Amino acid sequence: xxxxxxxxxxxxxxxxxxxxxxxxxxxxxxxxxxxxxxxxxxxxxxxxxxxxxxxxxxxxxxxxxxxxxxxxxxxxxxxxxxxxxxxxxxxxxxxxxxxxxxxxxxxxxxxxxxxxxxxxxxxxxxxxxxxxxxxxxxxxxxxxxxxxxxxxxxxxxxxxxxxxxxxxxxxxxxxxxxxxxxx
Ligand SMILES: [Mg+2]
Ligand SMILES: [Zn+2]
Numbered sequence: 412x413x414x415x416x417x418x419x420x421x422x423x424x425x426x427x428x429x430x431x432x433x434x435x436x437x438x439x440x441x442x443x444x445x446x447x448x449x450x451x452x453x454x455x456x457x458x459x460x461x462x463x464x465x466x467x468x469x470x471x472x473x474x475x476x477x478x479x480x481x482x483x484x485x486x487x488x489x490x491x492x493x494x495x496x497x498x499x500x501x502x503x504x505x506x507x508x509x510x511x512x513x514x515x516x517x518x519x520x521x522x523x524x525x526x527x528x529x530x531x532x533x534x535x536x537x538x539x540x541x542x543x544x545x546x547x548x549x550x551x552x553x554x555x556x557x558x559x560x561x562x563x564x565x566x567x568x569x570x571x572x573x574x575x576x577x578x579x580x581x582x583x584x585x586x587x588x589x590x591x592x593x594x
Contacts, residue, residue: 413529420537421462433472435483443584445491468504514544
């Protein structure tokens, strides 16, 4: 049987988006993320992080730094008894026109294959419209969880969005509760 999955964006969704996070010490998880992901795991969802990390192509940090940040992230999740099933990142610059930078779907396709995922039973959770776009393109349900300080600005452009999310959440736990009713 194929697995259902939650694809989760990293910056701005799991942790506060400090723009080009380069230091594990600056990794700050949003409230409710650990508890929320634990609830999803307990329902049998695979948890897959999908993140754009153009800071690598831009020369702001090297992959080793990214791996160190992901070690810290994994450790923080472990405190909630959560083991992440996969972390996929795009290291490219937008100008590289790669197929893996969201809203492109290369990383999703890789994850779907490697984890035998049924995308129709899966969700994409992210803070940006590009997360919604990528999720829609692969055929997942999508939840937008805007960061609090940019929420109003983001939602004011709603009419121009190419893809509308299935749900706009107040915060991470609200997104989780919605998924738990929806799936
Ligand atoms: Mg983000
Ligand atoms: Zn890429």
